[in-house]
Amino acid sequence: MTHGTDSMDSPVYGTFGNGSGRSPEPEPQYSLKMFGEVVKTFRKRARLTQEQFAPLVGYSPETVASVEQGRRLPPPDFAERADSILDAFGVILAAAKHLTRRKGLASWFRQWAELELSALSLYTYECRLIPGLLQTAAYARTLFADQLPPLADEQIEAQLAARLERQRLLRDRPNTAFSFILEEHLFLRDLGGEEVTRELLDHILDLSELRNVNIQIMPLVLHHHAGLDGPMQLLETPDHQWFGYLEGQKYGQFVSDPGVISALQMRCANMRSQALSLDDSKSLMRRMRGAR
Template structure:
């Protein structure tokens, strides 16, 4: 998933965070005291107050109620545009990710952002066209690494990834970058809430030839999809379309190697480098 276009200053996020902090302090609540009332972690609350994370609609409504903000936070949220390092079209999806109870990802173009190493991500950013400045690369890298905290901060969220074998055989960034990437993926797969399957290079039947698939289940058990193009992204909420994506993802799971066999393949690929 490539959330890497046109970073803008995060002034609007910082302004919203400052307003949130002011209301919290006015009620004489610490972050540790307010977070449980809103059913969020203190770390998540701190990230938003510091302007480092885009608040979801649900967060804004809970903050309004808990702090009796009288609509001020809603108005401030309308001024939020882009989070530094994240493409405009990706913002809503990124916000939903922080609340999801399950996330399914099939990727055929590049290693998903949640699984990338810093070195691998930096190679991708340096290869962007039009070229990015050093400041833009640093901003996007920081956003990506921050987003990766989801894997460990949400142990009750089920993460499923199906990755094409050729993504590792391509050796993006060279042998050392690829070796470190495989080692990182092998470490991540040890997390109980993460499942990774590899689609073998030779596969006579393949349900994912139409492109990558992103599926997400909300706490209200609503399923949403996300499709990304070269410079655009689109949400999928139509139940009929979601049903099609579910069928394809289920078929991909049956066509890919099992998690155990995938781990074995990655270990062999690492050894061959």
């Protein structure tokens, strides 16, 4: 497994071992629960409830609860803010240094997943499968069960738990703009069977009602298409830097070069104009749902 990107200042591409995200074995959970206990202890010492502490640290009570329970990696600035607000003598910051592993997420994906936690906007185009943030448990389980080489049951459960936890971003980050462009054929494939697809359509239609989530369908028949080079993700950080992520069969590429980012943004903008409108996309999904 190679790591061509060790920081945000890498030149053009950083390559992560197995970019498909569907075959690397997840790394075990080490210190998330311990970090959560440290935060909870200092919060209680300060006589603050989770609801009182959340606005002070700048995150929702649900996020604070998830961190304290060891169910998620804290956002990048969480430890520094918490340590200062709770007057923790640097203990929380010291504990955060050991949060290098995340249950159910392989190391190649961790850098991108951490950026997602504080992103201002996230754009995704997919032509192979429904993106992880939009999957149902049944759809995701089908993907994991179909992996080759096969995964053990405990590996499937770990990856499924990590995927479902990551999906909390859509509701925990109401000020983050999520935009998805999905190919129509992803639903026509009926991956997992008609019932799985029916549930998937219901789920995505529900998510499309969130104010911070836009979902567009790229029609099956289209004379011009700006995304023929494959799937892509674009992300804007709080300091307005843009990064990209490209995924293949065995390797994922983290992109930071401004010229490459500009090209990806141009393609994404064209695809948003080529895809069906938000309302027409919902209508198409409802028709596909009714046909099952």
